Amino acid sequence: MTRYTLSGKNSVLLLGTKYYQTDNRQQQGPGSAAADPDFEFYTEEYPNYERQSAFELPNANLAVFGENIIDLSPAFSITPGFRWEYIKTRSEGAYRNIVLDLAGNPLLNEEVTDNRTFERNFLLLGVGAAYKLGDSAELYANISQNYRSVTFSDIRVVNPSYQVAEDIRDEDGFTADLGFRGNYRSVLSFDLSVFSLLYDNRLGEILKNETRTNANGEVVETGRVVRFRGNIGTAFMYGLESFLDWNLKKTFAPGAERVRANVYLNLALTDSEYLDSEETGVEGNRVEFIPRINMKTGLQFGYGNFLGSLQYSYLSEQFTDATNAPRDINDNQRGIEGSIPAYDIMDLSLSYSYRKWKLEAGVNNLMGNTYFTRRATGYPGPGIIPAEPRTFYTGIQFRL
Numbered sequence: 001m002t003r004y005t006l007s008g009k010n011s012v013l014l015l016g017t018k019y020y021q022t023d024n025r026q027q028q029g030p031g032s033a034a035a036d037p038d039f040e041f042y043t044e045e046y047p048n049y050e051r052q053s054a055f056e057l058p059n060a061n062l063a064v065f066g067e068n069i070i071d072l073s074p075a076f077s078i079t080p081g082f083r084w085e086y087i088k089t090r091s092e093g094a095y096r097n098i099v100l101d102l103a104g105n106p107l108l109n110e111e112v113t114d115n116r117t118f119e120r121n122f123l124l125l126g127v128g129a130a131y132k133l134g135d136s137a138e139l140y141a142n143i144s145q146n147y148r149s150v151t152f153s154d155i156r157v158v159n160p161s162y163q164v165a166e167d168i169r170d171e172d173g174f175t176a177d178l179g180f181r182g183n184y185r186s187v188l189s190f191d192l193s194v195f196s197l198l199y200d201n202r203l204g205e206i207l208k209n210e211t212r213t214n215a216n217g218e219v220v221e222t223g224r225v226v227r228f229r230g231n232i233g234t235a236f237m238y239g240l241e242s243f244l245d246w247n248l249k250k251t252f253a254p255g256a257e258r259v260r261a262n263v264y265l266n267l268a269l270t271d272s273e274y275l276d277s278e279e280t281g282v283e284g285n286r287v288e289f290i291p292r293i294n295m296k297t298g299l300q301f302g303y304g305n306f307l308g309s310l311q312y313s314y315l316s317e318q319f320t321d322a323t324n325a326p327r328d329i330n331d332n333q334r335g336i337e338g339s340i341p342a343y344d345i346m347d348l349s350l351s352y353s354y355r356k357w358k359l360e361a362g363v364n365n366l367m368g369n370t371y372f373t374r375r376a377t378g379y380p381g382p383g384i385i386p387a388e389p390r391t392f393y394t395g396i397q398f399r400l
Contacts, residue, residue: 001013001014002019002257003015004374006070006177009071009072009073010071010199010291011055011068011069011070012068012069013066013067013068013280014066014067015064015065015066016064016065016066017062017063017064017065018061018062018063018065019061019062019063020059020060020061020062020371021055021059021060022058022059023056023058024055024056024057024058024059025054026053026054026055026056026057026093027041027053027054027055028053028081028095029041029042029043029046029052029053030042030043030052030053030250031360032127038365042132042376044363045113048287049074049275052095052096052175053093053095054093054094054095054114054254055091055092055093055094055097055114056091056092056093057089057090057091057092058088058090058092059087059088059089059090059222059225060086060088060153061085061086061087061088062085062086063083063084063085063086063198064083064084065081065082065083065084066081066082067079067080067081067082068080068081069170072122072133072285075131075132075133075179075192076129076130076132077103077129077130078128078129079127079128079129079343080125080236080377081125081126081127081128081144082091082123082124082125082129083096083122083123083124083211083285083330084122084123084124085118085122085123085124085147085380086120087119087121087149087152088117088118089117089118089119089120089151089238090115090117090118090267091114091115091116091117091180092115093113093115094111094112094113095111095112095114096109096110096111096112096116097109097112098268099110108274113369118150118381120149120170120235121353122147122172122200122236124144124145124147125144125145125148125207126142126143126144127142127143127144127366128140128141128142128144128261128298129141129142129350130142132271133182134256136182136183136184137180137181137182137183138180138181138182138322139178139179139180140178140180140181140193141174141176141178141179142176142177143174143175143176143380144174144175144176145172145173145174145175145176146172146197147170147171147172148170148171148172148198148199148203149170150168150169150170150203162342163210163226163227163229163270164228164229164230165228165229165230166356167175167230167231167232168203168229168230169201169230169231170201171196171199171200171201171202171203171231172199172200172201173197173199173200173202174197174198174246175195175196175198176195176196176197177190177193177195177196177197177241178193178194179194179241180192180193181193185375186247186250187246187247187250187376188244188245188246188247189243189244189249189293189378190242190243190244191241191242191243192242192243193240193241193242194239194240194243194244195238195239195240195309195310196236196237196238197237197239197273198234198235198236198237199234199236199237199239199397200234201231201233201234202231202232202233202234202235202274202287203227203229203230203231203232204231204232204233204235204287204288204321204322205228205229205232205288205320205321205322206227206232206279206281206282206322206323207227207228207319207321207323207336207337208225208280208343209221209225209226210321211225215367225337227336231275232274232277232282232322233274233275233277233278233279233282233283233322234274234275234276234277235269235273235274235275235287236272236273236275237272237287238270238271238272239268239269239271240267240268240269241267241268242265242266242268243264243265243266244264244265245262245263245264245269246262246263246264247260247261247262248261248262249261250261252361256328258302258303258304259302260300260301260302260303260345261299261300261302262299262300263297263298263299263389264297264298264300265295265296265297266295266296266297267293267294267295267296267297268291268293268294269292269293270290270291270294271286271292272286272287272290272348273286273287274286274287274322276313277322279322279323281323284322285322285323286319287319287322288319288320288321288322289318289319289320290318291315291316291317291318291342292316292317293314293317294314294316295313295314295315296311296312296313297311297312298311298312305352306350306351306352307350307352307355308349308350308351309347309348309349309352310346310347310348311346311347312340312344312345312346313344313345313346314343314344315342315343315344315349316342317341317342318339318340318366319339319340320339320340321337322372325337325338325339326338327339335375335382335383335384336348336376336382336383337360337375338375340372340373340374340375341371343369343371343372343373343387344367344369345364345369345371346364346365346367347362347363347364347366347369348362348363349361349362350362356399356400357396357397357398358396358397358398358399359391359392359394359395359396360394360395360396360397361393361394362393362394363386363390363392363393364385364388364390364391364393365389365390365396366381366390367390367392368389370386370389371386372384372385373385373387384391388399
């Protein structure tokens with residue numbers, strides 16, 4: 001980072017680089033039937049279920065990035081930036097294609113080698129601007145390209161309820177926002193912004209009939225409904241994000257030095273739509289896992305060494321696949337279908353400090369609500385993954 005002057009105005013240049021390399025390993029095979037956690041393979045006890053897959057996943061990533069803050073006037077500045085990425089993702093290994101009859105005897109047991117290499121590089125550009133409205137507020141705007149690369153967790157899934165497109169590829173697009181932030185007399189802090197995101201070739205999931213390649217090389221439907229992952233289409237998301245923090249102590253009791261009290265609100269109103277898709281029944285649908293309302297609000301309070309926080313969260317209904325498939329409460333066999341209903345949660349946390357000691361306690365899901373946040377296609381499903389019920393915790397800390 002270096003500071004310099006440009007036409008008599010202050011500027012700041014930041015350049016950086018990142019290098020990342022890893023060699024992960026991933027295996028699947030038959031496990032124990034016992035209730036305790038056991039991460040050994042039981043191939044001898046279950047001879048019809050051999051080790052199903054074994055992969056080495058070496059990956060490399062090199063990035064060079066930079067941004068430059070340029071003051072065009074005492075109140076107005078722009079910040080152009082760039083990021084160049086090189087990604088090489090490899091898969092070396094094999095998986096077993098096992099077909100059993102109704103008695104559990106193998107009809108087909110073959111090893112399929114699956115070595116893949118994805119190598120790509122790209123340049124992302126963006127620019128931001130800020131305009132100060134006095135000492136306590138400013139307007140800002142940003143626009144930049146975005147990118148989301150395919151990972152091998154997207155591609156290699158050994159699961160009877162899941163299928164991945166063979167031509168799955170990276171997604172890209174842009175992100176833009178316009179906002180107003182600041183504080184009012186050191187009592188009210190705020191940040192209000194409108195935003196939009198466009199993803200082309202967005203990675204998503206739909207429910208469709210499973211397809212297989214038969215012995216003649218023909219692609220045929222099996223009649224089973226599976227969750228299919230691939231590049232679903234062009235998705236557009238837009239909305240309003242807001243954050244407000246009101247200092248109650250400075251407003252109503254500015255002389256109470258030992259008192260702490262403030263309320264806050266973090267609210268996001270988001271809408272989304274698939275603008276274009278080659279898949280049936282997707283265009284015009286809402287994008288999965290995007291609730292229209294995401295709100296967090298709460299109260300932070302305290303007196304002296306005693307501190308507390310009470311937070312309430314609410315998320316509206318969200319779909320789990322791009323087809324926006326509805327729930328069928330009378331069907332207990334296909335738990336991978338359906339939306340996630342709206343839910344709310346309240347959490348309470350308390351702490352007290354005395355010299356080098358600190359005691360903490362709290363309650364999560366104070367209201368004891370029953371809800372879930374996702375659907376699983378495999379273990380321990382297929383079906384919903386219930387969230388935790390009301391839980392209590394406490395802890396003690398000692399500082400040397």
